[in-house]
Amino acid sequence: MSTQLFINAHIATGMPGSTAAETAAIQDILVEDGKFISIAPHLKATLEAQGKDMASVEVVDLGGKLVCPPFCDTHLHLDYVFTARKPGAVNESGTLFEGIQRWSETKADLAVDEIKERAKIGIAKEMRHG
Known part of the structure; x- marks a missing residue:
């Protein structure tokens, strides 16, 4: 088992209306x-108080750097x-x-080939934009 402990991170809150500059405490x-x-x-x-063998833990000090979700939506x-x-x-x-x-009203008249063609275009655009 690999274990990493990232310490001293500013974490973006992700709250509606917040910005990346708004973070929780370290x-x-x-x-x-x-x-x-x-x-x-x-x-x-x-972890030390719980008796965890810290020699097996890779500790990475982020020095207060910002940690935030990835800049992509994989859904x-x-x-x-x-x-x-x-x-x-x-x-x-x-x-x-x-x-x-709207989807319920629209999907009934879609053809399989049309869906496949749109999906291919969508995949190509996703790939070009990371």
């Missing part, structure tokens, strides 16, 4: 086998790509409920 991040296990202040002291519905370009398909309110309604 935190530590514990990662085991690539999975986030804990985010809290003073984790090194906590993608390839069958929906570019369907809002069809008449009557635009989600005017931007809400989930209207989006579901």
Whole structure:
């Protein structure tokens, strides 16, 4: 098992309306086998108090640097790509409920080949933009 402890991190709050400059108090991040296990202040002291063998933990001091989510959204519905370009398909309110309604109204007349072509275009655009 690999364990990394990232200490002294400023973490972007991610709260609606916040900016990357708005952060929580300095935190530590514990990662085991690539999975986030804990985010809290003073984790090194906590682990030592719990008897954790710190020799097996890679400690990385972030020195107050900003930690934030990646700049990409990996949640993608390839069958929906570019369907809002069809008449009557635009989600005017931007809400989930209207989006579901518009999709229900629009999807009935989509052909499989049309969906595949739009998906290919969407994948190509995603690849070009990282």
